[in-house]
Amino acid sequence: MSGTWRSAVAWGVAATAVTVMVVAGGVGAWRTLRDAGETAAHNSELDFADREIAWGNGWTLNQDALYAARSLVPQNADYDVLVGPPDRFEEQLTPQFVASYLHYFLMPRHQRSGARWAICYRCDRPAGTVEWEDEANGITILRRAEAGP
Numbered sequence: 001m002s003g004t005w006r007s008a009v010a011w012g013v014a015a016t017a018v019t020v021m022v023v024a025g026g027v028g029a030w031r032t033l034r035d036a037g038e039t040a041a042h043n044s045e046l047d048f049a050d051r052e053i054a055w056g057n058g059w060t061l062n063q064d065a066l067y068a069a070r071s072l073v074p075q076n077a078d079y080d081v082l083v084g085p086p087d088r089f090e091e092q093l094t095p096q097f098v099a100s101y102l103h104y105f106l107m108p109r110h111q112r113s114g115a116r117w118a119i120c121y122r123c124d125r126p127a128g129t130v131e132w133e134d135e136a137n138g139i140t141i142l143r144r145a146e147a148g149p
Helices: 004-043 048-056 062-072 094-105
Strands: 078-083 117-123 129-134 139-143
Touching: 048 062, 048 094, 062 094, 062 129, 062 139, 078 094, 094 117
Parallel strands: 078 117
Antiparallel strands: 117 139, 129 139
């Protein structure tokens, strides 16, 4: 009789272990689906600008400035990115990476030092005609006078 009892106990332990694993798997799957649904809901709230600008949102200071630069600087024109010293920025990534981001965002335009178009991020603004400005964030897009002969 003891062999039958041991066999019944073994089956009971195995059944309990399988039940616990199935319940844990079901709870894990439910959590995964819930989290995926929350992520999808969050992503669907993003507007076109958030999706297009993506990783630049955190440190470009202003989406409007990016779109203003894209609309003002002609596609065949060169532009210069002037960035003020790091102590003028709360986020230290902005002065380090804004020029690289603009290089991507403003294609097919080319960055060139001294170009007629200048995008100034909290810089000491050079002489030129201000075409767009966000005083609150210290961003200016300006057109410098054309160089003489």
